[in-house]
Amino acid sequence: MSPLKRNRKKLVVLVFLGFLVYSLSFLERKDQRLSARTRPTKKDVSENSTIDMVNDYYPFVDFKLTTPRISPTVGATKNVFMIALVMSGADGNKFRKRREAIRQTWGNQSTCEQRKASQDERLKHLRWLLVFVVGKAVTGTNDDILNIAEARQHNDMLIGNITDNYINLILKVYMSLLWASKFDVKYTLKADDDVYVRIPRVLEYLVNAKFPRPFYGGLVCPRNKAKVARRIGVKWTISYKYYGETHFPDFNRGPFYILSSDLFDKLFNYVSVRKPFHLEDVYVALAMHDSNIKATNIDSFQLSQVMHSYVLEENIQRCEMLSWIGFGHLMGQRAIKKLHLLLQSHVCKKITLDIDYHRCNKTG
Numbered sequence: 001m002s003p004l005k006r007n008r009k010k011l012v013v014l015v016f017l018g019f020l021v022y023s024l025s026f027l028e029r030k031d032q033r034l035s036a037r038t039r040p041t042k043k044d045v046s047e048n049s050t051i052d053m054v055n056d057y058y059p060f061v062d063f064k065l066t067t068p069r070i071s072p073t074v075g076a077t078k079n080v081f082m083i084a085l086v087m088s089g090a091d092g093n094k095f096r097k098r099r100e101a102i103r104q105t106w107g108n109q110s111t112c113e114q115r116k117a118s119q120d121e122r123l124k125h126l127r128w129l130l131v132f133v134v135g136k137a138v139t140g141t142n143d144d145i146l147n148i149a150e151a152r153q154h155n156d157m158l159i160g161n162i163t164d165n166y167i168n169l170i171l172k173v174y175m176s177l178l179w180a181s182k183f184d185v186k187y188t189l190k191a192d193d194d195v196y197v198r199i200p201r202v203l204e205y206l207v208n209a210k211f212p213r214p215f216y217g218g219l220v221c222p223r224n225k226a227k228v229a230r231r232i233g234v235k236w237t238i239s240y241k242y243y244g245e246t247h248f249p250d251f252n253r254g255p256f257y258i259l260s261s262d263l264f265d266k267l268f269n270y271v272s273v274r275k276p277f278h279l280e281d282v283y284v285a286l287a288m289h290d291s292n293i294k295a296t297n298i299d300s301f302q303l304s305q306v307m308h309s310y311v312l313e314e315n316i317q318r319c320e321m322l323s324w325i326g327f328g329h330l331m332g333q334r335a336i337k338k339l340h341l342l343l344q345s346h347v348c349k350k351i352t353l354d355i356d357y358h359r360c361n362k363t364g
Contacts, residue, residue, distance in 0.1 A: 051232055051239075058232070058239040059167055063276040065268070066175055070151050070159040072131060078184045082203065084130040085176040088193040090137040090147055090164035098193045099132050101333035103154065105340035106196050112348040117200035126203045132157045132193070133176045135164030166235070170280040174267070181264045186211070191256045195328035196339050202258070202325055205298065215260040216288045217296035218252030219303055219326070226251060226282075242277045243286070250295040251285030255303060255328040259284075266291045301326035308335040311342070318346055 051058050074080070086102065089095035107130040108114070117123040134157065137143030151157035160175045162168050173190060180188050187206065191197055206212070226248040229237040259267075270287035277283055285295060302324045308331050310316055321343055331339070 053230060053232070053239045055241060056239055057241050057275065057277075058237070059278060061167060061170060061276055061278055063171060063174075063271065065178065065271065066160055066162065066171070068133075068158040068160045068175055068179055070148060070157065071179055072129075072151075072155045072157065074129065074183070076127075079127050080129055080183045080185045081126040082128040082187040082189060082199075082206075083180045083183065083185050084128065084189040084191060084197070084199060085158075085173075085180065086130060086132045086191050086193050087169065087172055087176075088132045088134050090134040090159075091141065091143055095134075095193065096146070096150065097333045098336070099150070101336045102130075102132075102193065103156070105336055106199060107156075111340075112344050113198060113200050116347070117203065120204075122207045123200060123203050126207075128199055128203065130156060130199075131176070133160075133172050134158070135160050135162035135168060135172060137164060167278045170276045170278055170283055173280045173284070174271075174276070177259075177264060177267065181261070185261050186213075187215070187261065188259050189256065190254075190259070192254065192329060194331045195255045195326060196331060196336055197256055197327075198325045198343070201300070205300070205325065206258075212296075213260045214263050214293050215258060215296065216252065216263060216284075216293050217298050218257030219255075219301040220250050220295050220297040221248075221253050223247050223250050236279060238277050238279065242275060248282050249285055249289040251282050252295050253303060254281035256301055256326045257281065257284075258298075263288070263291075263293065266293070298326070300324050301328075303328045305330060307331055311335045311339045314338075314342070316342070322346060 084107070086099075086107075088099055105111075109128075134147060136159075137147065147157070147159060151159055158176055158179055160172065162171045162175065164172075176190075177188065189197065189199070189202060209215075224247070228243060228246055228248060230240075231237055267284065267287050270290070273290065274283075274286060288295065300323060302320075304310060307327055307329065311327070311331070312335055316339075321339075327339060
């Protein structure tokens with residue numbers, strides 16, 4: 001018998017064993033690939049295993065009611081009708097340029113529109129102030145030094161011992177309202193630094209509304225469009241521990257809203273009722289809602305994600321400009337300055353506007 005025939009059985013066994021080992025190895029590698037596709041990533045594990053959306057406060061706000069460490073010197077404090085509290089950022093030149101653009105435009109009390117208001121018997125005695133509200137910049141920069149120098153130069157900034165980020169916006173709002181409460185002020189306008197507000201027209205609105213009090217007014221987001229975000233990582237997400245319902249009540253959108261000063265105490269006391277969270281416009285709305293204060297819609301406040309390009313490309317119509325009193329948002333310094341030039345070119349002319357029908361009528 002040949003050696004091949006004598007070892008045939010052994011050869012078959014060896015081939016079979018080799019095939020079996022290869023098959024098991026192949027299946028193991030396949031299983032590893034499938035597991036890698038389905039197992040949570042480190043990000044998933046850290047997000048989903050450490051955050052309990054029901055029982056944890058997410059995102060956590062370390063709320064402390066604080067006064068600003070730097071604030072402007074204001075004379076004749078008993079004669080301030082309205083204070084515009086403009087939320088701005090502490091980090092980088094972008095925010096300093098925005099603040100400078102506002103000082104030169106809608107925050108300037110020497111504009112053509114403001115001069116006209118000073119000749120109006122209804123408006124000329126309604127004094128207003130504008131202050132910028134910032135916190136502390138990130139470490140490792142000289143932004144805090146630059147911001148302090150800016151505050152001393154312009155005397156129009158509140159700077160708090162608050163880390164300046166989106167989570168802490170609610171702290172900045174409360175800090176500025178606490179500062180404003182020292183004055184015999186009738187109204188505050190909360191605004192962001194990426195909007196344009198025609199303050200003389202805001203005063204005119206309040207006069208025509210016969211100085212409403214209590215008053216919580218702005219551009220209302222209705223309840224049916226105010227669904228609560230719950231997905232971890234989304235900017236507007238909050239946990240159930242902050243708020244358990246599926247929708248928020250009607251709220252005035254954050255870029256600009258007006259509060260009468262008789263509502264300050266309700267806001268300050270509300271922090272003992274519900275823990276403050278980072279969505280400041282919603283939190284203010286909840287305080288108002290739970291105090292039976294209705295959100296009033298101001299039609300002439302306008303918001304658009306493309307307002308910046310709408311203005312720069314001069315697609316905005318004259319009647320829109322003259323009938324709107326608040327323009328937002330996401331507007332940089334170029335758009336703010338451009339809108340100001342367009343507005344002043346019309347406001348300084350003898351043009352009147354029929355608000356009811358949004359018609360511009362040139363009278364001379």
